[in-house]
Amino acid sequence: MKTVQTDVAIIGAGSAGLPAYRAAKAAGASAILIEGGPYGTTCARVGCMPSKLLIAAAEAAHSASRTAPFGVHVDGTIRIDGREVMARVKGERDRFVGFVVESTEAIPEADRLIGYARFIDDGLLQVGDHTRVRARSVVIATGSSPFVPEMYRALGDRAIVNDDVFAWEDLPRKVAVVGAGVIGLELGQALSRLGVDVTVVGARGRVGPLSDPAVKDYAGKVFASEFRFEARAEVQAVSREGDSVTMRYRIGAGSGSGSEQVVEDTFDYVLVTAGRRANVSGLALENTTLVLDKDGVPVYDPLTLQAGTHPVFIAGDVNGVLPLLHEAADEGRSAGTNAAKFPDVVPLVRRAPISVVFSDPGVAMVGSRFADLVPDSFVVGEVSFEDQGRSRIMLRNRGLMHVYVDKVTRQFVGAEWIGPDAEHIAHLLAWALQMKLTVDAMLEMPFYHPVVEEGLRTALRGAVAGLRVSGE
Structure with a gap:
């Protein structure tokens, strides 16, 4: 076991951690970047880029199917080869990941540690079973992970999250999407346009991020015209038989229409898009004097990203504020600079939402x-x-x-x-x-x-x- 000293320790080499490291170094501080998993950001591996690759394939299929109104007729049927679709998605995804990995590995080896970090005390981190890091300041940029409610866990590999979609070798026949947020709508529509039989069920009438009643109602009708979309449904039970999942859900409850209906259907997979949770469970934050919220995340100032009066800063998806790449990068830069210059801490100036x-x-x-x-x-x-x-x-x-x-x-x-x-x-x-x-x-x-x-x-x-x- 060796012990190293640094001005700033950054936990997580993702979309917030990498800018935090560079900002700390630019401010003249020594810094160590700690990563427990493979290099390559969530955006590149399982988020922004592979999802847009799948969407691009879906747009190509959709465009090809809608030429007749222009007087342009494509003879024969449109054939979607699921294996070819997924091969391109994964091939281009790996290319994007490669760029991120190459950039990360260009960081001096002395500034990089591989292993999961946990707190021994406020300023001391244990990384794997090989190194302890004594840091003057710490940036927590560990990101978030998809949340799977308990009722779906018994389905084994038939309950998937968006990460799993991009590991498919071929497209399935029929998928239920639980959750009508951004991820659920994007993947649900893309899969539907690629020939997958899709049902999207939401719990509270949600249609993506929309809050304007008229716009939300219009959008709901648009999506319902392409695939089965139940924005207000209660999933009552799910069960697995072999490689199939049976789902029973109730629709119409609380709508005021008085026409409740129970639907039972069978799917190849249930894609759970029920939100994300901060990656903090392995950090042993209980060994620190940090004040934690009900989800175990340090309570912090959303302007400075500082946790109380401690030289600890929370940046990126782990803080749950705006889980978007450009916001994570901005937060990372702010957190890295504040960590390097602590106690001279300045607020983050956010861009227009x-x-x-x-x-x-x-x-x-x-x-x-x-x-x-x-x-x-x-x-x-x-x-x-x-x-x-x-x-x-x-x-x-x-x-x-x-x-x-x-x-x-x-x-x-x-x-x-x-x-x-x-x-x-x-x-x-x-x-x-x-x-x-x-x-x-x-x-x-x-x-x-x-x-x-x-x-x-x-x-x-x-x-x-x-x-x-x-x-x-």
Whole structure:
């Protein structure tokens, strides 16, 4: 057993840990990066990149099946080869992972430790069975893992999480997706468009991240037109027989319609997308004087990422705030800098909130959610993409957008929508929000013709009309 000294110890070499290490070094501190699993981030291995590869295959299949309305006829049937689909997904995924691994291994060997870390006391870490690290500051960037409720664990390998999808050699015949959040909708729609019989069941009427009732209702109908989508269902029982899973669930409960129905169906797999949990159970945080919340995560300041008055900083998915790559990277840089300069700690300046579901049509949110805005403090501008010019030209005319504008300041404060090119429009709105633009300044910006963004202009004009009505 050897003991090493360092200014900053970073636990986790992922999307937050790597920037934390680089920031600490840039601040002039010594730093050690500790990783227990294989190098390569969650995003590259089982998150952003492989899921978008699967979605890209699904988009290709969907586009090929919709040429006839344009007068373009493809003779014969479209054949989807599941093995070829998954081979490309895994091959390109491995390429992306390789870039991350190469970058990580370029870090000096003396600054890298392989092994799972646990706290011996506030400033002393045990790494594997070979090294102890005495650190002046610690950054916890251990990420998160999919959560599987107890009732599904008895299904063995027939209950899977999104990580497992990207290990498939071939596409299955029939899948139930439990959870109607971002991951559930993205993978559910992609698998459906690749010929898999998909049922998505949610528990609380959720449709991705949406909180605006009208937009959420519209989006729910869009997804229900492609696969079986029950946004408000109660799974009553699951059982396994051989390589099949039988699920019984109740729909209509609490909807007020009075038409409850119990459905029983059989699937090859149950894909559980019931949220994620912080990876803290192996850190032995009970050996420290850190104050822990009910989930065992250190209580920390969301601005400085500091745990109480301790030289410990919590960054990335492990803190559960915004589990997005760019947010994890920003937090990692802030945590690494603060750890290196402790006790000189400065708050993290967050960027404009932006969230995207890579579905088709896309779902996006920017700024404040509808549910979080103070009632009567804002007006809503609306556009339907059903008659929007460019959207109709492309036969991608499904969507509804709501933009929110403050009545007093006339500033754009947020938006929720489903529609074509949502991921690109989201960036325009995030930039406008971060620049604190008014709706008037946004309408002074150029809008080319004919483009989908003209729909955004319609919504902004609607907000201006709403301000006139409200007397602002």
